[in-house]
Amino acid sequence: MALATCDSLRELDRVDVADMRDKFIRWRDSQDYNVDLRFDIGGATASALASGHGLAGERDNGNGSLMRIVPLAFTDAGDDEIRSVSAITHAHPISCEACVTYVRYARLLRDGASPLEALHDKRVAYGLSGVASRTTTGVGVDDLTIIPKLNRKDVASSGFVIDTLAAAIWCLTTTTRYADCVLEAVNLGEDTDTTAAVAGGLAGIVYGMGAIPDEWLHLLRGKNVIDRCTNLPEDN
Numbered sequence: 001m002a003l004a005t006c007d008s009l010r011e012l013d014r015v016d017v018a019d020m021r022d023k024f025i026r027w028r029d030s031q032d033y034n035v036d037l038r039f040d041i042g043g044a045t046a047s048a049l050a051s052g053h054g055l056a057g058e059r060d061n062g063n064g065s066l067m068r069i070v071p072l073a074f075t076d077a078g079d080d081e082i083r084s085v086s087a088i089t090h091a092h093p094i095s096c097e098a099c100v101t102y103v104r105y106a107r108l109l110r111d112g113a114s115p116l117e118a119l120h121d122k123r124v125a126y127g128l129s130g131v132a133s134r135t136t137t138g139v140g141v142d143d144l145t146i147i148p149k150l151n152r153k154d155v156a157s158s159g160f161v162i163d164t165l166a167a168a169i170w171c172l173t174t175t176t177r178y179a180d181c182v183l184e185a186v187n188l189g190e191d192t193d194t195t196a197a198v199a200g201g202l203a204g205i206v207y208g209m210g211a212i213p214d215e216w217l218h219l220l221r222g223k224n225v226i227d228r229c230t231n232l233p234e235d236n
Contacts, residue, residue, distance in 0.1 A: 001045075001068040002197075003033045003229040005085070009071055010231050015081040021088050025049055033229070035222040042159075045089045054091030063164040065090035067194045069099040070201035073106035090161070094132045098161045101127030101144075102198070105169070109205045115173045119145055132162045141166060148173035157188035157195045164191065168199035178203045178211035 004023035012019060027033040028041060028049055045064045048054045054065075065086035072082055082103050083096040090096070101124055108118035118124060129142045137156040140146070147169045155170050156163040167188055175181040181203040185196040204212070220226075 001027055001033070001064075002071060003027075003225060005068050006071045007033070007229040009075060010229065015072070015075070015077050015085060017084050017088055020085060021049070021052075024088065033225060035225070048089040054087040054089050056087075056091040058092060058094070060090060061092050061094045061161045062090065062159045063161045063191065063194050063198070065095050066098055066102060066161050066164055067197050069102055070106055070198075073103050073110055073205070077103075094128075095161050097128055097131045098165045102165060102168075106202060106205055109202060115169075115202075115206060116148065119148070119169065119173065128162065128165075135163050135166050136160055137163075139166065144169060152188075155188060157185075157190040157192070159191040159194065164195055164198055167195050168202060171195070171199040172202045172206070175203075178207040179213050179216075 001024055004027045005020055008016060008020045008023050023033070024045075028046075031037055042062055042064045044055045044060050044062050065088070069082065069085065072085060077085075079100050082100045086096045086099040104121070104127060105118050105124045108121055108124065109115065113121075125143055125145050128144065132141055134140045135156040136158050137154050139150060139154055139156070141162055144166070147166055150170055155167050157167045158164075167185065171181045171184040171188075175184055178200075182196050182200045185199040186192045188195060
């Protein structure tokens with residue numbers, strides 16, 4: 001779905017939620033954004049695509065929109081546009097503000113701030129204040145600057161969107177290499193693939209494509225799909 005998001009932005013050079021939704025349905029039903037058809041689809045995402053509107057209940061705050069939102073860090077989309085992209089599938093304020101906070105953080109990293117510097121930006125640090133109170137391990141998220149100070153046992157990595165956001169930030173701010181960040185995310189357990197994807201998006205911005213281990217890239221399938229959707233230059 002992140003590739004479908006990239007493809008929509010590449011084609012239209014703007015946020016168009018109707019086009020993104022159409023491309024998400026193509027992801028669900030075809031091989032346009034997959035190697036061997038889709039591997040899995042979350043319950044909220046499946047329901048939202050079937051019904052035509054995002055789920056807005058408090059129990060509908062999985063990480064399905066957060067895992068695909070990083071392409072918006074490379075656009076000038078405003079906060080409301082970011083919320084609208086989340087709301088294609090996940091429309092509750094917790095999910096929407098998690099996506100806004102993530103994109104704000106990613107943009108600061110893109111512009112050269114260190115992971116800790118970016119985290120101390122007030123629009124990031126207090127991005128969830130008043131919307132979400134704590135992770136499933138009881139860690140308060142009114143001030144995200146506490147995350148790097150957490151012990152590993154206090155880092156939740158469930159499918160709850162706030163857990164995923166906090167875990168990704170923790171992995172980035174407690175490691176110094178791309179591979180270490182992603183492996184730390186995987187080793188947290190639970191929803192490992194999504195936590196690693198969200199953390200990896202941030203680490204990719206910080207360390208660049210050259211930091212991705214060659215052995216990982218050599219095993220990657222569907223490179224043509226990635227290149228098409230992201231319009232990467234050949235020397236990348």
